[in-house]
Amino acid sequence: MANRSKRDISGTVVIPLPPREIAPGAVHVPGWLSLDEQRHLVQECRAWATGPVPIRHTVLPRGGVMSVQTVCLGWHWQPYTYTRLAHDVNGEQVADFPDWLGELTHRALTAAYGRTTHTDPYDTALINFYDGPAKMGMHQDKDEKSDAPVVSLSIGDTCLFRFGNTETRGRPYTDLQLASGDLFVFGGPSRYAYHGVPKVYPGTGDPATGLASGRLNLTMRVTGLR
Template identity: 60%
Template structure:
């Protein structure tokens, strides 16, 4: 991205919701992209999500730790190839806790046992409607990391899918964390800007990693 007249700054979008531009440097973005490419391979790889009403999400998804499907979690890809979900790596959990500490403070990060990652891939036509991340038992903050093309990220309120909301531009390397009173806020992606990824990253499209704490019992076998 060319130098800008006014550098982008950390912004508190709502109580408990913080946007940090360029949180991941270029090397960290490339390492995370390499990991995403491995996770996207079958079995339990990138899939199209189908809703109970018969529709399909335009963003494709792969899960780590727990497999999300509308509207619950399982240990296998129950709406895909049936394979066991890929494990959630410890280093990704550490990254999530560091993100929370950097935005909401170390007390919010302490004891946050991140064990879910939803990795969504958006091509230029993909969208994500306003929704809440409400299928977990834990109220720990949600951590969102962006790679590739920029997007409009619409961050609303916990009560309704209608206004008020705030539109935030998320670029490659940006961090967005929401917890506390904003943990169940509606949010979505109404638009992606194709061709805006950093040239050196080697990604066409947008990847979003959403890290969550399930609050579910640990696996026993």
């Protein structure tokens, strides 16, 4: 599935770049999703965004509001815990995490690492939508009780992705661009690295994905909860 040739909007054949290890356990696989797969994910995200727990701007404990909009599958994430019911939204249970998305996630692990490195079933997805000036500050994904790798898919506008270290929000870090169709996986020594999205580049996505503007980011995780 990984690194298949495809054509850009001008009809030119594009050969995706090979996987690149950014840090131990952190791998960028450019152009992993086909255009059809991106279209399918955009359609599904639109359906998930309508409920049963709709997409929203998450309110942080100190009253701040995240600029990205988020909808969850399987488990509902709110700072800084997972619950079955979305007590901070409408009290409903989030949509199920579909089997096909779990299969896609395990294929992604194989594309990044050459093998599936974790046997526990992936059971939640956080889907973030970036529009306008939305961005994401440096943070760690550490609310899960499992250290299974985080699997991230990008669709739409290209973003500046900052991948740091496990000790501090500051340097050293690596800046790279994540474009539509890109896969990024981080686990092992990099599982708890700080990371963020300082900027999204408007107008850089391909409307053929079904997303006219903005950026979708799907991150699949293992909660370790029962």
